Amino acid sequence: GQNIDQPTEMTATEGAIVQINCTYQTSGFNGLFWYQQHAGEAPTFLSYNVLDGLEEKGRFSSFLSRSKGYSYLLLKELQMKDSASYLCAVRKVDKLIFGTGTRLQVFP
């Protein structure tokens, strides 16, 4: 089976840094994805980690520790448009299993 945990909600201030954690327990692991989803829209790809370590992409970074079953998404220099849900997903072969998502609200 699989279990993927993320905080349900987080709040932060514009210009700040926020870290969204994801822990997972799964039989079979082929990588971990982060997706962003604005209200009423489809999820869009943010990052993919298959090896341990940090992947940086502009204001967003994602970290993976396979031995700990742990990942985080780091958002820097927060903007109002970053208010969205952030979905952690574990890849098993070619299918993705999603956590329940973290709703981030950014305040001025």
Place this chain on the structure above:
Amino acid sequence: DAEITQSPRHKITETGRQVTLACHQTWNHNNMFWYRQDLGHGLRLIHYSYGVQDTNKGEVSDGYSVSRSNTEDLPLTLESAASSQTSVYFCASSDRRGSTGELFFGEGSRLTVL
């Protein structure tokens, strides 16, 4: 540009009726997936396909069926709609060949079962 489209975008139906949600992708992807999204549950996998004539059950497949007769389409059928199937449905596709397995999502179909 390649894309993935779903139809209808909004549908209201009655309990017991058969409903089909269409999904069409022009990416030429082997893999196609159907998810439902509900508050408190996130995205849950209903059915998926790794190629023509291949279909597999996901974690919440009861009451749903799919068929894959060509690469581009994976229609999702609710045989007898129930109120518990009121949800937002997302279709997605990915390319198996030498890629990360990134999913590309359609815009979603909101289904209400009365």
